[in-house]
Amino acid sequence: MTLKLQRLGEDLIHEHICERYIELASRTESLKQDLGIFDRTRSDISIDIEPPPRTSKKRTKKKLPPTILDDRYNLTVEQSITSLHSNRDNSNSTTGYVLWSTTPFFLKWLLYDPQAISFRQGGIVDANVIYGMLKPSTGILELGGGTAGIMPVVLGNYVGTYICTDQRSLINRMQSNIKNNLLQLNKRRCVSKTLGFEPQFDDDEPAVNLETMPLDWEKFHLSHSTTPAELQPLAKCSTVYIVAMDVIYNDYLIDPFLRTLSLLLKFYQIKKYNTHCLVGIHLRAQEVVTEFLEKAVLEFDLPFSYIQSDSLDSSRFSLYFM
Structure with missing residues (x-):
């Protein structure tokens, strides 16, 4: 199967949801039946973002130059299981204190899956122009990044700007x-006001501008006069990807998230950036996923497509592209 984009119009949303959950039901023995916390037994966890083992027995004497498919990342994360279950921390919004499985799954899919090559390098899929995500001309804005911080470190190796x-x-x-994983950001030098890494003007080494900033969906507003400087990618970036992994898990968050997403999309489109969005969802409550897609497509007029690929279709995750 080659990668396809299934445009989700009003008449296809329920068909798509039914197909995904029927597929899940057929794989109950092979898929974990949990909420999706990467590791709920430890506060200090290790994550390996590595390509799958090669199955080919063919050997070649010619040594090929390394590519993204050879890149490996070994990260450690300090998470707080206590804060996850606290009613006091973070105004009852505590899910960001731990690492969820959607993020490592997405990173491995993007970096190594043969069917994800259009998202790595750019291309045309079902008449949709996809601008390469892993390029110095790309800026990534992550919504709901949580405390783990592994996507900025890994993807910071390839892009010009990352805002978490x-x-x-x-x-x-x-x-x-x-900061604890910066040794894994080894392909580009990290420049960041919020992390305290100043630019070196006499250094021609490739760099990523990596910033962190608070962004509350319920209070977020945008205007030309009050736009935070951190939201404006470097001038060298021509493409913006807005990325959100596992931020849709209850109905309360849907409207604030979609309002924020719509504002950001309009802002970057007005600024003439090539703008895309990727939303990864761990398939839990069917009614929540259905409500999200219905509101996104019908109320907010966001032209989402489901990314169809073998590894996604056989997993507990769905990835939506716009």
Whole structure:
């Protein structure tokens, strides 16, 4: 199967949801039946973002130059299981204190899956122009990044700008985890006001501008006069990807998230950036996923498509592209 984009119009949303949950039901023995916390037994966890084992027995004497498919990342994250279950921390919004499985799954899919090559390098899929995500001309804005901070470190190796956001009470832990894993950001030098890494003007080494900033969906507003400087990618970036992994898990969050997403999309489109969005969802409550897609497509007029690929279709995750 080659990668396809299934445009989700009003008449296809329920058909799509039914197909995904029927597929899940057929794989109950092979898929984990949990909420999706990466590791709920430890506060200090290790995550390996590595390509799958090669199955080919063919050998070649010619040594090929390394590519993204050869890249490996070994990260450590300090998470707080206690805060996850607290009613006091972060105004009852505590899910960002732990690492959820959607993010490592997405990173492995994006970096290594043969069917994800259009998202790595750019291309045309079902008449949709996809601008390469892993390029120095790309800026990524992550919504609901949580404290783990592994996406900024891994993807910071390939892009020109990475802005990781979440609620204010999570930012310090996010920054700490990013700093603790900076040795894994080894392809580009990190420049960051919020992390305290100043640019070196006499250095021609490729750099990523990596910033963290608080962004509360319920309070977020945008105007030409009050736009935070951190939201404006470097001038060298021509493409913006807005990325959100596992932020849709209850109906209360749907409207604030979609309002924020719509404002950001309009802002970057007005600024003439090539703008895309990727939303990853861990398939839990069917009614929540259905409500999200219905509101996104019918109320907010967001032209989402479901990304169809073998590894996604056989997983507990769905990835939506716009």
